[in-house]
Amino acid sequence: MKILVCISKTPDTTSKIAFDSDNMHLKEEGVSFIMNPYDEWYALVRGIELREKFGGTVSVMHVGEASSEVIVRKALAIGADQAIRIDSKPKDSNDVATQIAHYAQNQSFDIVFLGKETIDHNGSEVGALLAGMLAIPFISYCTKLDVEGNELSATCEIEGGEVSFKTQLPAVVSAAKGLAEQRIPNMKGIMDAKKKPLEVISPVSATQKVKLVRFEALPPKTAVKLIAPDDIDSLVKILHEEVKVI
Amino acid sequence: MIATYIEVIDGKIKKSSLEALSLAKDIATAKGIKCLALSTSKSASAEVVGSCGADELIVQDSGELDQSQLIDWLCKLYSAYQISYIVLANSSIGKAIGGQIAAKLQLGIISGVNGWAAASPMQFRRSVFSGKANAWYSFMEDKGVISVMPNSIPVNKSYSKVAEISESSVNLSGPVFNSVNKELVKGKTPLTEAEVVVSGGRGLKDPSNWGMIEELADLLNAATACSRPVADSGWRPHHEHVGQTGIAIRPNLYIAIGISGAIQHLAGVNNSRKIIVINKDPEAPFFKAADYGVVGDLFEVVPKLNEAISKFKVEHH
Numbered sequence: 001m002k003i004l005v006c007i008s009k010t011p012d013t014t015s016k017i018a019f020d021s022d023n024m025h026l027k028e029e030g031v032s033f034i035m036n037p038y039d040e041w042y043a044l045v046r047g048i049e050l051r052e053k054f055g056g057t058v059s060v061m062h063v064g065e066a067s068s069e070v071i072v073r074k075a076l077a078i079g080a081d082q083a084i085r086i087d088s089k090p091k092d093s094n095d096v097a098t099q100i101a102h103y104a105q106n107q108s109f110d111i112v113f114l115g116k117e118t119i120d121h122n123g124s125e126v127g128a129l130l131a132g133m134l135a136i137p138f139i140s141y142c143t144k145l146d147v148e149g150n151e152l153s154a155t156c157e158i159e160g161g162e163v164s165f166k167t168q169l170p171a172v173v174s175a176a177k178g179l180a181e182q183r184i185p186n187m188k189g190i191m192d193a194k195k196k197p198l199e200v201i202s203p204v205s206a207t208q209k210v211k212l213v214r215f216e217a218l219p220p221k222t223a224v225k226l227i228a229p230d231d232i233d234s235l236v237k238i239l240h241e242e243v244k245v246i
Numbered sequence: 247m248i249a250t251y252i253e254v255i256d257g258k259i260k261k262s263s264l265e266a267l268s269l270a271k272d273i274a275t276a277k278g279i280k281c282l283a284l285s286t287s288k289s290a291s292a293e294v295v296g297s298c299g300a301d302e303l304i305v306q307d308s309g310e311l312d313q314s315q316l317i318d319w320l321c322k323l324y325s326a327y328q329i330s331y332i333v334l335a336n337s338s339i340g341k342a343i344g345g346q347i348a349a350k351l352q353l354g355i356i357s358g359v360n361g362w363a364a365a366s367p368m369q370f371r372r373s374v375f376s377g378k379a380n381a382w383y384s385f386m387e388d389k390g391v392i393s394v395m396p397n398s399i400p401v402n403k404s405y406s407k408v409a410e411i412s413e414s415s416v417n418l419s420g421p422v423f424n425s426v427n428k429e430l431v432k433g434k435t436p437l438t439e440a441e442v443v444v445s446g447g448r449g450l451k452d453p454s455n456w457g458m459i460e461e462l463a464d465l466l467n468a469a470t471a472c473s474r475p476v477a478d479s480g481w482r483p484h485h486e487h488v489g490q491t492g493i494a495i496r497p498n499l500y501i502a503i504g505i506s507g508a509i510q511h512l513a514g515v516n517n518s519r520k521i522i523v524i525n526k527d528p529e530a531p532f533f534k535a536a537d538y539g540v541v542g543d544l545f546e547v548v549p550k551l552n553e554a555i556s557k558f559k560v561e562h563h
Contacts, residue, residue, distance in 0.1 A: 011375070013376065013490060013509055013510055013513060014509050015375075017375045017378040017379050019379070037490070037491070038491075041491075092354070093345075093355065094348070094349075094354060094355075097345070097349065119375070119376050119490065119513070120374060120375055121372075121374055121381075122358060122372070122373065122374055122375075122376065122494075123357045123358060123372070124341050124357060124358070125344070125345050125348075125355050125357050126345070127345065128341065128342060128343065128344055128345025128346045128348075128349070129345035129346070129348060129349045129355070130345075130349075131345070131346055131349075132317075132345055132346035132347070132348065132349025132350050133349045137313070137314065137422050137423070138313065138342055138345075138346060140338065140341055140342035141338060141341070141342075143484075156338070157338065157485070157493075158338040158339075158428070158430075159337060159338055159436035159437075159438055159439065160430045160431050160434060160435075160436035160437070160485070161428065161429045161430035161431055161485060162428075162429055162485070163426065163427065163428045163429075164425075164426075164427050164429075165423040165424065165425055165426040165427070166423070166424050166425045167422050167423050167424070168422070177484070177487075177491040177492065178484060207352075207386075208386055209348075209353065209354025209355070209385065209386055209387075209390070210354040210355070210356055210383050210384070210385055210386065210390070211383065211384055211386060212381060212382070212383055213369050213381075213382040213383060213384050214381070214382050215374070215379055215380070215381050215382075216371075216379060216380040216381065216382065217379055218378065218379060218380065221534070221535065222537070224523070224533050224534070224536045224537065224538065224539045225537065225538050225539070226538075226539050226540070226541060227538060227539070227540050228540075228542075229540055229541065229542025229543070229546065229547050229550075232540075232547065232550045232551050232554045233554055235522070235538065235540065235551060235554075236551070236554045236555055236558050238538055239466075239499075239555070240558065240562075242520075243498070243499050243520050243522075245441075245442050245466050245467075245468075245498070245499050246465075246466065246555060246558060246559060246562075
């Protein structure tokens with residue numbers, strides 16, 4: 001199988017989020033960047049598992065600047081065979097999807113994987129855009145995926161349950177929890193990753209469709225109002241008068 | 247024109263679709279354009295969408311369409327009706343089709359919208375960095391695809407009109423998905439749409455102790471949820487797991503019982519309007535994110551709370 005896994009770089013979940021004075025950029029000092037967890041834990045690992053089962057190659061795709069190569073090497077250390085970095089600072093989700101689609105359209109990948117969303121923009125936009133651009137089915141929030149011949153069986157998260165179905169390859173798959181188990185790179189993987197091919201290519205032009213107007217920090221949280229455990233009637237009063245749920 | 251795709255489940259319009267329609271109507275009013283509602287179910291009520299401000303309801307009575315057919319239909323209507331904005335609920339369907347429609351129509355997409363401002367150009371707000379900040383976005387052109395985060399925009403049923411019904415009979419390609427099988431938890435509000443959520447963590451000690459969580463949820467007409475360790479150890483089903491790897495929710499009230507409040511858990515719940523935390527450990531990080539807290543043994547506090555709410559309900563009804 002020929003598999004492409006798209007990975008994104010995001011601030012670590014525990015990072016403190018603050019913005020520059022123009023509210024247009026994240027303050028990067030003290031922020032550690034990681035591979036987006038859904039890309040790493042689920043999309044990449046399921047891609048590798050399918051290669052282990054059927055043979056083939058797993059290519060990793062990243063749209064970003066040279067400073068992201070740490071996460072690209074990590075994906076290679078976890079088990080991807082080769083990597084492509086499109087050397088660009090993307091302007092919006094349409095730009096990211098355009099870059100990936102342009103690369104992928106003549107490569108006849110069987111499956112293009114990515115995480116269900118990034119933990120910074122939380123947009124969940126690129127996967128569906130990419131499927132639309134490539135004109136192939138999109139398997140959204142996938143928790144189970146198997147392939148038999150040219151047929152793909154998937155289970156996906158939906159409100160209040162799940163849906164399972166079959167479709168034909170190729171497809172774009174957005175990965176959610178359950179699709180695979182996180183793999184930690186071992187020493188051999190880390191050493192091998194240094195020798196694996198990492199191709200850097202130039203971006204194509206993409207029309208910007210959406211612009212960021214500004215980031216907005218949240219107002220500081222007011223201190224918790226504590227209720228004594230032997231004063232439950234006060235809590236009931238709060239549920240009635242303040243939260244208005246009873 | 248602005249058009250909202252209306253999802254119907256069990257013969258009823260989903261609340262998240264009416265929220266999307268309410269936002270669309272506000273935009274329609276501000277821009278002086280027509281507000282359409284689009285549905286593939288004849289159960290979609292012209293009275294209900296009319297009360298939310300829809301001028302016209304376009305129905306293609308084809309039953310449930312698969313993803314490719316739905317995209318095909320919406321794209322064809324986009325051209326036929328000269329629509330400028332397509333509005334979707336940011337539901338599992340909305341997430342799956344929004345980007346595909348945008349790509350096919352070469353539109354921008356702003357997803358997960360939880361507010362908007364009638365500036366020129368219009369600005370749309372989304373929660374970013376897992377609930378730690380907001381971001382405002384605008385389209386570069388006066389058109390696009392917008393998906394609305396459930397439980398963010400109030401449903402406004404103040405319009406006293408009935409939408410005019412138009413039948414659509416577009417020939418559709420596909421389907422591309424087959425052997426489709428849905429498994430839904432019957433009779434329960436899906437977590438993403440629930441206004442109140444009662445959630446239990448490891449502090450419950452054993453799955454057999456969930457009776458009091460369910461009792462509290464019943465009393466408050468709430469959905470039940472759990473933390474990651476609880477789902478991972480099989481105490482509760484995975485679809486109840488809220489947090490970064492699970493489901494992100496934004497109810498009016500989130501009650502966290504026996505959950506310490508790890509940052510990954512908070513990432514899924516800190517858009518809740520109010521948070522009540524019950525935990526015996528006063529140092530539990532969740533208290534920093536909470537509006538109200540009870541430092542106490544949940545095995546004493548929760549049964550007492552259930553009893554007090556029951557008593558209150560008897561006295562007030």
